[in-house]
Amino acid sequence: MLKFSFKSAVWSAVLLLLLLSLLTPLSVLSIFFMMIPGVILYASLSVKSFILHLVPVAIILVMVHPIYLLFMVILILPAIAMGHAYKKQKSALFALMTGAGTMLAEYLLLLLVGSLIFQFDLSSYIRDVVQLTIEPLTNSSNQMINGFVWTPEMTEDIAKQTQLMIPFALVVTSMVMAFITHIIARPILSVMGLNVSKLPPAREWRMPRALIWYYFLALIIEVVSRQNDGSYWKMIAMNLSPLINLGFMIQAIGFFFFLSYTRKWNPIIPFLLGAAVFFIGPLRIVGIIDLAFPIREAISKSKR
Structure with missing residues (x-):
């Protein structure tokens, strides 16, 4: 050393x-x-x-x-x-x-x-930060100009949603x-x-196939959270779904790099598609399909 x-x-x-x-x-x-x-x-x-x-x-x-x-x-x-x-x-x-x-x-x-x-009260701290952030919206003159009324209930709702996403x-x-x-x-x-x-190179990035089952579990939890007023299930639903979607995004990025590698595309194309995954939500469906079906294997066989 x-x-x-x-x-x-x-x-x-x-x-x-x-x-x-x-x-x-x-x-x-x-x-x-x-x-x-x-x-x-x-x-x-x-x-x-x-x-x-x-x-x-x-x-x-x-x-x-x-x-x-x-x-x-x-x-x-x-x-x-x-x-x-x-x-x-x-x-x-x-x-x-x-x-x-x-x-x-x-x-x-x-x-x-x-x-x-x-x-330390995290709820109160988040509420204060949210209140300070949206204070310009609650100004009466701004509300009159924009024709939009911001209520204290909206502030409280944002604070709760923020806390659940911690x-x-x-x-x-x-x-x-x-x-x-x-x-x-x-x-x-x-x-x-x-x-x-x-x-591993981006073209080899693959998430565990069990992520599909976690996705269905997240959907069930989301339905339960809507029927239950408790914040516990709601917190699980609000955090589990984004994490699973992140996994699908990573899978989609891996697929784009794999496709680019096998098809000999311009190297910049998979980077552009990978960036688009984070801004165009539906593109994560590519990751779901790639995870559920042996698409990469089929593409590899067709190249032989």
């Missing part, structure tokens, strides 16, 4: 700057790159050297504000999890799931600790953070001499 060097000192500085950006407007973007320095440092250094690199960062953070030290601990743990997976030569998918799972577990733990110990948002955020970290950290670690597995 690498010992202290100028490169490792630079990555420590990058970690410091990213952490300091968390209480600034830049945090909207920097949060997604937060694990990268930690992953690179842990994967390329011995545990002792890694700790020694964190000590000066921690000291500076405490001098600025102790809250930054908490941020560092929260964000360094999933970075360690991903870096450890790289050290053990695990697959790229395993490293991604490990990093995303650790981050998601921390999110849930923070919500639990905040609720039980610090009496689990989905946490899952997607964790996955995106882990994915971005892998995409950027893998080539850097490869240049540093560490062998890190690649993700």
Whole structure:
């Protein structure tokens, strides 16, 4: 493993700057790159050297504000999890799931600790944020100009819907953070001499066929939630369906890349189709059909 060097000192500085950006407007973007320095440092250094690199960062953070030290601990743990997976030569998918799972577990733990110990009321916080966001719409002069009346009931409904979607948002955020970290950290670690597995090519992306059954289960839960006033079933329905649809979108993207590869299309075409999947909802049907029927096998046989 690498010992202290100028490169490792630079990555420590990058970690410091990213952490300091968390209480600034830049945090909207920097949060997604937060694990990268930690992953690179842990994967390329011995545990002792890694700790020694964190000590000066921690000291500076405490001098600025102790809250930054908490941020560092929260964000360094999933970075360690991903870096450890790289050290053990695990697959790229395993490293991604490990990093995303650790981050998601921390999110849930923070919500639990905040609720039980610090009496943090997530419902009230979301309601206040929604109220602040839509305040221009509730202005009487704006309502008169636009001819649209925004009622307090609408605000309450948006706040409830937002709260119900929190689990989905946490899952997607964790996955995106882990994915971005892998995409950027893998080539850097490869240049540093560490062998890190690649993700399978997009044309090989395939979701488990059981996702079809989960889709039908989500439909049943959605029907139950409409007949039940409780928020529990409604929360499951609102989070399960988007996650399953995301799986179908990934399947559709994989199919487009597979089709492009077998048909020798222009390389830009699958990227355009893949981007369109996220903006044109019905395109996910391609993923459902590809998952339910052996279309790729039929295409491969027809090429022989």
